Structures are given as structure tokens and as C-alpha cells.
Amino acid sequence: MTAIRIMGILNVTPDSFSDGGQFVEEASACTQAEALIASGADIIDIGGESTRPFAEPVSEDEELRRVLPAIRSIRRIHSIPISIDTTKAAVARQALQAGADMINDISALRQDPDMLTLVQKTSVPVILMHMQGTPGEMQVNPHYRDVVAEIIDFFRERLAWLEAKGVARQRLILDPGIGFGKTRAHNLSILKHLAEFKNLGCPLLLGHSRKRFIGDITGLEVADRDLATAVVSALAADSGVDIIRVHNVAASRQALQMAAAIRQAD
Numbered sequence: 499m500t501a502i503r504i505m506g507i508l509n510v511t512p513d514s515f516s517d518g519g520q521f522v523e524e525a526s527a528c529t530q531a532e533a534l535i536a537s538g539a540d541i542i543d544i545g546g547e548s549t550r551p552f553a554e555p556v557s558e559d560e561e562l563r564r565v566l567p568a569i570r571s572i573r574r575i576h577s578i579p580i581s582i583d584t585t586k587a588a589v590a591r592q593a594l595q596a597g598a599d600m601i602n603d604i605s606a607l608r609q610d611p612d613m614l615t616l617v618q619k620t621s622v623p624v625i626l627m628h629m630q631g632t633p634g635e636m637q638v639n640p641h642y643r644d645v646v647a648e649i650i651d652f653f654r655e656r657l658a659w660l661e662a663k664g665v666a667r668q669r670l671i672l673d674p675g676i677g678f679g680k681t682r683a684h685n686l687s688i689l690k691h692l693a694e695f696k697n698l699g700c701p702l703l704l705g706h707s708r709k710r711f712i713g714d715i716t717g718l719e720v721a722d723r724d725l726a727t728a729v730v731s732a733l734a735a736d737s738g739v740d741i742i743r744v745h746n747v748a749a750s751r752q753a754l755q756m757a758a759a760i761r762q763a764d
Contacts, residue, residue, distance in 0.1 A: 524571055585604060586612040591616055630678070646691045672698060676709055689733070707742075733757075736757065
């Protein structure tokens with residue numbers, strides 16, 4: 499079994515649900531990146547636009563103003579892979595030029611038509627996430643007949659469309675989109691059936707960190723959900739997840755180490 503990789507979250511936004519406003523300045527962003535790397539992050543995911551439920555969109559210029567200094571500062575010091583979390587092709591393009599190595603698009607290339615052109619012209623990995631609706635209204639009344647089957651069908655359509663456009667499947671990473679147009683029951687069903695997504699033949703990413711469903715189950719506030727997040731991380735590894743996207747890298751790293759040791763025991 500290939501070792502699972504940990505993607506550390508670096509939100510350079512004033513309004514993200516967990517850490518909004520903490521890392522908006524270049525210095526604080528760099529300090530947090532250093533902390534994530536020291537804790538064992540394998541990838542840093544940088545986002546300049548909050549995608550929490552009911553978040554307000556930001557302009558392309560504002561998003562670039564937030565993310566480019568952080569990318570450049572990290573790249574000057576570290577060679578760690580950097581992912582740019584954006585739905586805007588222009589932001590992704592400039593982020594790649596500044597030193598980012600992969601694109602994380604929560605719209606799965608559905609929001610900005612120019613994103614396909616950018617992906618076709620580059621060779622970087624691309625994360626495709628499932629989302630029902632948009633961040634502004636996705637949690638109003640999410641509904642599925644069969645959430646796992648419908649997400650799998652969505653990914654099949656996206657993969658076929660991209661392959662028809664000349665984008666190799668080997669570049670694509672799938673994210674079922676925990677909390678993006680899903681209820682607690684939907685999220686739990688996705689987590690129970692994670693292994694089914696692996697049948698699509700692509701690496702699987704899970705972004706469950708500190709999400710609302712954890713609070714609904716445990717009664718904990720956002721800042722206190724890292725232990726429960728780490729438990730999900732360990733269970734996800736046993737389901738074949740390739741990348742986990744988390745805020746607290748150290749907690750999930752420890753959980754993964756314990757899970758691996760138990761798995762490998764006689």
C-alpha cells in the first residue's frame with residue numbers, strides 16, 4: 499500500500515470557516531507554511547477565496563493579491579509541492595508561474611471555461627472535486643437518490659470529458675467533496691464507501707478537516723475538531739485514500755502512523 503500523503507491547508511483568506519484572517523499577511527502565511535512542513539506535510543494547498551457555505555466570491559485581482567506572495571515566499575525556501583486552490587484560470591496560471599505545482603479546482607473545471615485550456619497547456623496534476631450547487635447555496639437543501647453512486651457518475655462524466663479533450667487520466671485526482679452540498683448523512687455515507695471511488699482508477703483526495711458534520715456528531719466547536727479529524731484520516735487510509743487535506747498536520751500524521759503500525763503487525 500502506497501503511503502498516504504498529507505496536504506496541509508493554508509488559507510490566506512479573511513473569512514474561511516476554520517482559520518479565516520489568521521494567515522492573510524505574507525509573514526504569517528510563511529510561518530504557518532513552515533509549521534505545516536515541520537509537522538510532516540507533503541503538499542501545501544494555498545487558497546485565496548473562502549469556499550465555506552454562503553461565502554461571498556472575491557475578484558480575480560483580490561485572489562491574486564492574497565495567494566501570489568505566499569506562493570513566492572514558500573517557493574524561495576522550500577521545494578515542497580504547492581497546490582493552488584482556485585476555480586479561476588487566471589489565478590491558477592499566475593500561481594503556476596509563481597511556483598505552484600498543481601491545481602485544486604472545487605468546480606471540477608465547470609466554472610471557468612479557460613481552466614480547460616490552461617490544463618491542456620500544462621502537465622500539472624489537477625484535483626477535481628464534486629460539489630452540488632455553489633458555495634453560496636450548496637447547503638440550503640442538498641438532495642441525492644444515492645449520494646455515492648451519483649458522485650461516481652459525476653466523476654465518470656468528468657473523466658471522459660477531459661480524456662476526450664486530451665487530458666490524461668494519470669494527471670487527475672478525485673475529491674468527493676465532503677461538506678460541499680452534502681448533509682451529515684451524505685458525508686458519512688461517502689466516508690463509509692470511500693473504497694468504491696478507487697474503482698475509477700485515479701488517486702483519491704479527502705478533505706474532511708474540521709468540517710461541520712464532525713461538529714454535529716461530537717458537539718465540538720471548529721477549533722476542537724482535530725482529534726476527530728485525525729480519526730477519520732486513519733480510517734480513510736484503510737479505504738485507499740491517497741491524499742488527506744487537513745489543517746492540523748501533526749494530529750493526522752500521528753493517527754496515520756499508528757494505523758499503519760497496526761496494519762503491518764503480525
